[in-house]
Amino acid sequence: MKLLEPWKLALIALGIVLFMALVIGLLVYFLLFDKEIYFYNAAFTFTNIPYGPDLEKQTSKQFRDLSTGIETLVTRTFRDSSLDKKYIRSHVVKMRPDGSNGPRVVAEVVLMFHFASRDNIAALSERVKSLLFRQVQTTMGYLATDPSTFTLSETKKENGEHMLNNCCGMRTSKLPAYTDRVTGGTSAQDGAWPWQASLQLRGSHRCGATLISNTWLVTAAHCFRGQRDPSQWTASFGTVIQPPKSLRYIHNIIIHEQYADNPSNHNNDIALVQLSSPVEFTSEIRKVCLPEASQVFPHNTSCFVTGWGALEDNGECVNNLQQAEVRIIKTDICNREEVYNGVITPGMVCAGYLEGKVDACQGDSGGPLVTADTRQMWYLVGIVSWGDECAKKNKPGVYTRVTYYRDWIATKTGI
Known part of the structure; x- marks a missing residue:
């Protein structure tokens, strides 16, 4: 038997390696990248939850507790189904009264799924709706629902993102698997901390600040020692100072009335900064959630x-x-x-x-x-x-x- 020459063997081996690399690359693409996020709006009416003004605030205990129950149940519905791998998350974006039938609560929920281009989107959408409707008809734990009022509809990606962007405390990137140290820290990913702002005095970074609405920042009073003129300050957003994602001039600075402008006194070290124009919320610029005055963060949190x-x-x-x-x-x-x-x-x-x-x-x-x-x-x-x-x-x-x-x-x- 005549053996192939070494250079021919090398070419065959190279061809096999290239073919395998192509196959693996295509598999990786279809498994990881050939996906698009689809958004749905769902509405549930709860007959045993009286509507109250506290449900208007996303940060109230009542809103948080009810939302936790709803999201947990929705998540369990899909985790126990064939859509487990396609389901991303659900998020309650609003509570409102059911004006037509007394003081009942309507919860508006955004759902997110990963579907591939080869998927039958219409069939999957029907599957999403049927699974949720079956859940509403049977039980939602301690939550009594009115199945006749349940609605679910697909919404455009930009509409879904807009609703989530306007919620407080939402992040778009996950934490890395490690953090060793801001002294002792790691660089943040884009969108990781979308409420973070840089306060700059005549264009130079002076302090950090936190976005609490589209026009207000909260920061430390000591940042403005000897420099309280709003016209000298700007605020930038994004994970890098230069170039910033967005820049705003400052309209007003409010220092706590009992703050003493004294380096040795740290009491009442808080200030508010009003922007000259609102920022537009995006996946990389969002507001943080402000806790209620009664909220407790235990030691070791x-x-x-x-x-x-x-x-x-x-x-x-x-x-x-x-x-x-x-x-x-x-x-x-x-x-x-x-x-x-x-x-x-x-x-x-x-x-x-x-x-x-x-x-x-x-x-x-x-x-x-x-x-x-x-x-x-x-x-x-x-x-x-x-x-x-x-x-x-x-x-x-x-x-x-x-x-x-x-x-x-x-x-x-x-x-």
């Missing part, structure tokens, strides 16, 4: 602090937004002699680690400390305020406690 501040004490600010995971520390622990020796007041909250290594730093001031609830909605826990250097042992970051000033924010902004 996992939070994230973000900012463009220095990566080490007395370092330079960076252009890419940094993120770091920290945990809430009990006030009595933070007030120990070896920590902050009794200076932590009710309007402050400590977060970080007593061993140091992870912390906010210079340039992060005014930025957000946030945590997610069970619906993965992100709430503003604190505002970067002060600390003894950066990431120092027994010197965790100290933040302005947002719940303590929640009523003050509402008085000034109506939010």
Whole structure:
């Protein structure tokens, strides 16, 4: 038997490798990339839930509890079905009264699915509707529904995105599998923290801030020491300072009336910034959820602090937004002699680690400390305020406690 020459064998092997690479590439494309997001609007009427004004606010306990129950049930419906791999999520975007039949509650829900181009979209849409209708007809747990009022319709992608963009606390990118340090942090992905803003004095980054509506930011009062003229300030949005996703001039700056413009006094370190014109909410620019004044964030709650501040004490600010995971520390622990020796007041909250290594730093001031609830909605826990250097042992970051000033924010902004 005549053996093939080595160069012919090499060509055959190369051909096999190229063919396998093409097959694998096509498989990867069809499995991962040949998908499009489809949005649906659903409406459920609940007959055993009386409508009240608290259901108008997405951040109220009543709205959060009812939404959790609805979303959990909808998710379970699809997770236990043939659509499990195609279902992404559901989100309650609005509660309204059922005006025609007394004080009943109508919940409007956005559903998201991944369908491939080869899928029969019409048949899948009917499957989505039939699964939900069957659920409504049988049981929705403790929620009594009126099946005759159930509706479901496909909506354009831009309409679905618009509804989600206008909800507070929504993120578009997932956290990385690790975070080691803003001192001790990692660079944030686009859309990871869409409420983060950079406050810039005459074009230079000075502080962070948090978007709480399309026209209002909340930040730290100490950012404006000696510089309270709104015409000197701008706010930029996006994960990088240069070039920004969007830029706005400042119309008004409101400093807390009891804030003392004194470097040694950290009480009432909160300010509000009104933009000259509204921002347009997108997947990369959104508002955070403001907690109710009564909302409690227990000690050891996992939070994230973000900012463009220095990566080490007395370092330079960076252009890419940094993120770091920290945990809430009990006030009595933070007030120990070896920590902050009794200076932590009710309007402050400590977060970080007593061993140091992870912390906010210079340039992060005014930025957000946030945590997610069970619906993965992100709430503003604190505002970067002060600390003894950066990431120092027994010197965790100290933040302005947002719940303590929640009523003050509402008085000034109506939010």
